[in-house]
Every structure is written in structure tokens, then in C-alpha cells.
Amino acid sequence: xxxxxxxxxxxVSFFATGGFWMLPIAAAQVxxxxxxxxxxxxxxxxxxxxxxxxxxxxxxxxxxxxxxxxLLQARSLDRDSALRNVVEAGASAAQNMGGREEVQAKMDxxxxxxxxxxxxxxxxxxxxxxxxxLLGLLGxxxxxxxxxxxxxxxxQLTKAAxxxxxxxxxxxxxAYGLIMAIPALVMYSVLQNRVNKLSDDxxxxxxxxxxxxxxxxxxxxxxxxxxx
Numbered sequence: 001x002x003x004x005x006x007x008x009x010x011x012v013s014f015f016a017t018g019g020f021w022m023l024p025i026a027a028a029q030v031x032x033x034x035x036x037x038x039x040x041x042x043x044x045x046x047x048x049x050x051x052x053x054x055x056x057x058x059x060x061x062x063x064x065x066x067x068x069x070x071l072l073q074a075r076s077l078d079r080d081s082a083l084r085n086v087v088e089a090g091a092s093a094a095q096n097m098g099g100r101e102e103v104q105a106k107m108d109x110x111x112x113x114x115x116x117x118x119x120x121x122x123x124x125x126x127x128x129x130x131x132x133x134l135l136g137l138l139g140x141x142x143x144x145x146x147x148x149x150x151x152x153x154x155x156q157l158t159k160a161a162x163x164x165x166x167x168x169x170x171x172x173x174x175a176y177g178l179i180m181a182i183p184a185l186v187m188y189s190v191l192q193n194r195v196n197k198l199s200d201d202x203x204x205x206x207x208x209x210x211x212x213x214x215x216x217x218x219x220x221x222x223x224x225x226x227x228x
Contacts, residue, residue, distance in 0.1 A: 021139030051205035136177015143170030
């Protein structure tokens, strides 16, 4: 119990020594941690790079021309599944005799939207990391200005104490800015790497579906000529 009290007391003392600029740095840290937690759950727990394998499940029905079953099977996937949305868009275009160009356009539209979902909010981590560093630097400069301004008007006995207090405030702000910024920037790189991996998997799965649909369905003009 005493250890916990001492720990929290140290944190309070750390913040109190750092001055006002500790508060915006803390706010930036809370936001960055919330983004990290949400993106880790979204990209590591809820999403796995296995869409290429799942795409093979549609091969037989596409080759048989059973697009109704393809759509039914796609809609049985998780509502947030990127493959569900891609297959549904491509198969619907093929079913409506849109031809390869329309199939590709519809699937590309879905891919852009899904890519945007993967990258959502990650770029804010880089921004918050830089902001945390700059806020720490600003706290350092303000603390030094304040300390030098104070000692210029103080007597000889208090100058050393006031200078030490100002330097301590400045260093605390710098330290906390770095403590906040480093995890944000590290996780930005980690999450961006995960996004690239998931994006490659999604693109290859979509390309597999597109090739199956494109090779087994005629273009619009040829289909219309057959109907006539």
C-alpha cells in the first residue's frame, strides 16, 4: 500500500514540477493511447491476413456461373469483412452483365473504401508524436525564460534556488514530451506496417476474384448480341 502511495505521489510531484505544459502533453498522450488501443484491436484482433485463402472458396461457384450462390456465400461472411464487400460488388456487376470494365470499377471502388478504413486515424499518431515533442520543447523554453526573468530581479541568496526550479520545470516538460512521443511514433510505424500487410492481402484476394469473374464472363457487347 505504501509503495502505491509513493508511486502516485511521485507522479503528482512530476506533473506539478513540469508546470502548465504537462497538461496538453497529457491530453495528447490520452488521445494517442486511445487511437493505439482501437487500431490494435481493429487490425490485429479483428482482421487477419487470410483473405487470399478465403477467395479460393468462391472459385468453384464462379466457374460454374452460379453467381447467386457466390453472392449468398459472400453475404454469409462477417458484415465488416473486406472480402464480402469486394466479392459482392464484383459478382453483382458480373450478374448484371456489366463486363470486365464495370466489374473492375466496382471492385476498385470498394477497395479504395476498405483501404481508407485500414488507414483510419493512424496518421494522427505521427502528428501527436511530433506535437508532444514540440510541447515539451515549448515547456522547456518557457521554463527557462521564466527562470532567467525571475533571477534577474531576485537577490543573491534566492537566485540559485529560482534558477534550479526553472531548469527543473524545463527538463520535466522535455522528458514528458519524449515519454509521450516515443510510443506514439513507434506504434505509428508498427501499425502502418500492419496496414500494408493487410492491404496487400486484400488486394491479392480482390485480384483473384476479378480474374475469375473476368475470365468466365463476356463483355457487355458480346452478351447483348447473344441475347438478340
